Amino acid sequence: MTDRRTSLAELRHTAAHVLAYAVQDLFPDAKPTIGPAIENGFYYDFDRLQPFTPEDLEQLEQRMNEIVKANYEMTGQRVTREQAVDRFANNPYKVEIAREIPEGEPITLYTIGEFTDLCRGGHAHTTGEIGALKLMNVAGAYWHGDEHNPMLQRIYGTAWYTKEELDAYLLQLEEAAKRDHRKLGQELDLFSVEEEAGGGLIFWHPKGAVMRGIVENFIREGLRERGYEPVVTPHVVHEKLYDISGHLENYAENMFGPLEVEEQRFRLKPMNCPGHILIYKSKLHSYRELPIRYSEFGTVYRFERSGVLHGLTRVRGFTQDDAHLFCTPDQLQGEFEQTLDEALRLMNAFGFSEFEYALSTREPHLRTETDPVGEEAIRKALESRGLPYVIDEGGGAFYGPKLDIMLRDAIGRKWQLGTVQVDFVLPKRFDLKYRGPERDETPVMIHRALAGSMERFFGILIEHFGGNFPAWLAPIQAVITPISEHQLDYAHGVRKALHERGFRVEVDESNEKLGKKIAVWKTQKVPYILVAGKQEAADGTVNVNERGVDTKRSATVEQFAGELQTKVDTKQ
RNA sequence: GCCGCCGUAGCUUAGUGGUAAAGCACGUCUUUGGUAAAGACGAGAGCGCGAGUUCAAUCCUCGCCGGCGGCUCCA
Numbered sequence: 001m002t003d004r005r006t007s008l009a010e011l012r013h014t015a016a017h018v019l020a021y022a023v024q025d026l027f028p029d030a031k032p033t034i035g036p037a038i039e040n041g042f043y044y045d046f047d048r049l050q051p052f053t054p055e056d057l058e059q060l061e062q063r064m065n066e067i068v069k070a071n072y073e074m075t076g077q078r079v080t081r082e083q084a085v086d087r088f089a090n091n092p093y094k095v096e097i098a099r100e101i102p103e104g105e106p107i108t109l110y111t112i113g114e115f116t117d118l119c120r121g122g123h124a125h126t127t128g129e130i131g132a133l134k135l136m137n138v139a140g141a142y143w144h145g146d147e148h149n150p151m152l153q154r155i156y157g158t159a160w161y162t163k164e165e166l167d168a169y170l171l172q173l174e175e176a177a178k179r180d181h182r183k184l185g186q187e188l189d190l191f192s193v194e195e196e197a198g199g200g201l202i203f204w205h206p207k208g209a210v211m212r213g214i215v216e217n218f219i220r221e222g223l224r225e226r227g228y229e230p231v232v233t234p235h236v237v238h239e240k241l242y243d244i245s246g247h248l249e250n251y252a253e254n255m256f257g258p259l260e261v262e263e264q265r266f267r268l269k270p271m272n273c274p275g276h277i278l279i280y281k282s283k284l285h286s287y288r289e290l291p292i293r294y295s296e297f298g299t300v301y302r303f304e305r306s307g308v309l310h311g312l313t314r315v316r317g318f319t320q321d322d323a324h325l326f327c328t329p330d331q332l333q334g335e336f337e338q339t340l341d342e343a344l345r346l347m348n349a350f351g352f353s354e355f356e357y358a359l360s361t362r363e364p365h366l367r368t369e370t371d372p373v374g375e376e377a378i379r380k381a382l383e384s385r386g387l388p389y390v391i392d393e394g395g396g397a398f399y400g401p402k403l404d405i406m407l408r409d410a411i412g413r414k415w416q417l418g419t420v421q422v423d424f425v426l427p428k429r430f431d432l433k434y435r436g437p438e439r440d441e442t443p444v445m446i447h448r449a450l451a452g453s454m455e456r457f458f459g460i461l462i463e464h465f466g467g468n469f470p471a472w473l474a475p476i477q478a479v480i481t482p483i484s485e486h487q488l489d490y491a492h493g494v495r496k497a498l499h500e501r502g503f504r505v506e507v508d509e510s511n512e513k514l515g516k517k518i519a520v521w522k523t524q525k526v527p528y529i530l531v532a533g534k535q536e537a538a539d540g541t542v543n544v545n546e547r548g549v550d551t552k553r554s555a556t557v558e559q560f561a562g563e564l565q566t567k568v569d570t571k572q
Numbered sequence: 573g574c575c576g577c578c579g580u581a582g583c584u585u586a587g588u589g590g591u592a593a594a595g596c597a598c599g600u601c602u603u604u605g606g607u608a609a610a611g612a613c614g615a616g617a618g619c620g621c622g623a624g625u626u627c628a629a630u631c632c633u634c635g636c637c638g639g640c641g642g643c644u645c646c647a
Contacts, residue, residue: 043642051576139642140575147644151575154642182640186583195620195638254646300647305573306638308645320647395646404647416647452647484604512609519608533606545607552607 006124008161012037014074014112014124015064015133015159016044021115022063023155027056032117033093033143033152039412040169041158045141047093052153057135060155064133071128072112076121079107084118093143094118132166133159179410181462182311188467188524190475191312191458200309200316202455207475210504212454214473215461216297218349219321219451222342228295228323233275235299239265245274246429250366250398254302272298273423273447276324277430280443285434290443291327291335297454298322312459313415319454325446326432329373332444336420337381343405343418343450344385349571350461351470356406356414357387360395374401374422397447399425405452410463417452417460468547471527471567474504478564479526480542481508481517483533490537494530497557503564518545527567530560 016035035044088094190208402421
């Protein structure tokens with residue numbers, strides 16, 4: 001043992017070796033390739049003709065536990081490139097790795113028991129340090145992540161210091177599954193995807209649509225305050241527009257194919273920018289007008305491969321809270337920073353606090369001399385707000401660098417939501433101009449979608465709240481449940497009073513006992529259940545059963561309305 | 573798209589080589605009930621779609637479609 005505690009990553013990396021050892025024992029025909037530690041666990045990719053079955057995984061897990069129990073020491077050995085290539089002569093993957101290790105870097109082999117792997121190191125000292133492990137699933141994965149390469153079989157697993165930690169992790173996964181927006185979307189009747197219509201196309205049900213409207217209104221408020229002008233553009237436009245914009249050249253694989261009408265080719269719009277550009281271009285502009293800010297809840301369609309579609313977070317048709325700013329180069333920095341501030345306001349209002357920023361640069365072959373200007377604007381904006389960020393080399397849009405705001409879903413998968421992008425390219429391609437004090441100039445564009453897409457934002461929102469939406473967002477804010485049908489008239493009177501004040505309220509008219517009604521509305525996660533019995537009808541009150549609060553209380557309809565109004569005003 | 577797993581009433585699930593069962597939801601009735609699920613009756617699927625094997629397929633085989641987990645890609 002050692003005086004230094006083995007890190008979780010080292011522990012998991014060791015578990016990957018243990019897995020490869022077990023595979024070598026039970027499935028000698030499988031060729032091990034690579035097996036790193038990842039967040040929450042590890043994986044190992046094997047090249048094997050026959051797929052691993054769930055039963056195989058059980059066997060492997062058993063064998064792994066034996067290897068752990070045997071408490072083999074992990075021993076390292078430095079070798080030459082030739083020795084490594086020789087040692088793994090029957091495994092082309094290992095040979096490739098050995099050949100690609102840069103000159104001067106040590107090449108090491110690590111051994112546990114009867115299994116030796118080519119590996120740069122970073123392990124536990126003994127296999128016995130692994131307190132608990134579990135194989136999770138098998139998946140296909142391409143060698144080096146390139147779909148032109150052979151597909152390998154990736155076995156995912158998790159490993160922990162103790163059994164308790166493993167159990168806690170598995171429980172956490174179960175809990176996360178309950179927050180899954182696809183599950184809640186069905187249970188709360190918010191949205192659906194219909195087989196007859198096709199994957200990745202979202203049907204917003206009444207309750208989901210109500211919530212979407214609330215989000216949209218919030219965003220519209222911000223846009224109005226910051227001087228954006230709403231515009232509306234067509235969903236289908238002539239293909240030549242995307243020829244000019246460069247989408248056909250750079251983005252065609254993400255676009256739906258052409259629609260031919262009267263020998264003309266049309267396309268579903270994959271982005272809103274060209275439309276907004278045409279509006280800008282429809283007349284002459286003076287520098288005195290800038291910045292011009294066009295906003296639109298613009299629905300776009302992008303072809304996504306069937307295997308990547310996922311609930312609301314990865315779809316084929318979605319609506320961006322999109323806007324394009326046309327400004328002078330001098331205005332770029334200020335406009336960019338204001339946009340970032342607005343993004344922060346949005347995230348904050350919806351209760352998101354944990355997100356990450358990424359500065360994505362353009363792919364090297366697309367870079368131009370203006371890229372550093374855009375990157376610098378993004379960097380300065382982030383740094384002036386004290387926001388930490390990572391750099392995503394080559395992850396930018398085809399027309400420029402961008403700042404992305406990433407959020408995690410319930411099980412920790414990262415999704416890109418808001419994006420603010422600097423664009424010197426499209427203004428040139430479309431030959432955009434504004435009249436300067438002395439001569440015509442080319443404006444700079446900022447593309448921005450702060451929620452990103454209404455679909456993805458809503459998906460993350462559902463998981464964030466686990467369906468327990470605050471009253472200002474909840475599709476039904478309160479339900480009035482009469483105890484017997486004798487209070488139905490009273491209940492409708494209360495509903496009318498609350499409805500007239502703008503609240504979303506329903507009456508439960510079902511012929512059920514109170515307990516049943518309460519149970520139903522609790523599972524629907526309604527913020528307030530207002531019980532109206534004989535007593536309440538006589539007093540002009542309701543008995544307030546608030547979500548998450550154990551005690552009930554009596555309130556007049558006016559009192560309750562005031563309380564709810566406060567919640568709505570403060571967005572709680 | 574690729575690899576693996578899955579596909580039975582609106583939902584959740586049981587089940588079998590001889591044309592399918594339950595709970596919830598739904599409808600009717602009884603009940604008029606005080607804070608997480610009252611009772612009775614009823615209707616509802618030919619078991620994702622197509623082909624094949626078989627005397628016979630929801631169950632076996634193949635293809636397709638859809639979903640899930642990954643890979644790759646992105647808002």
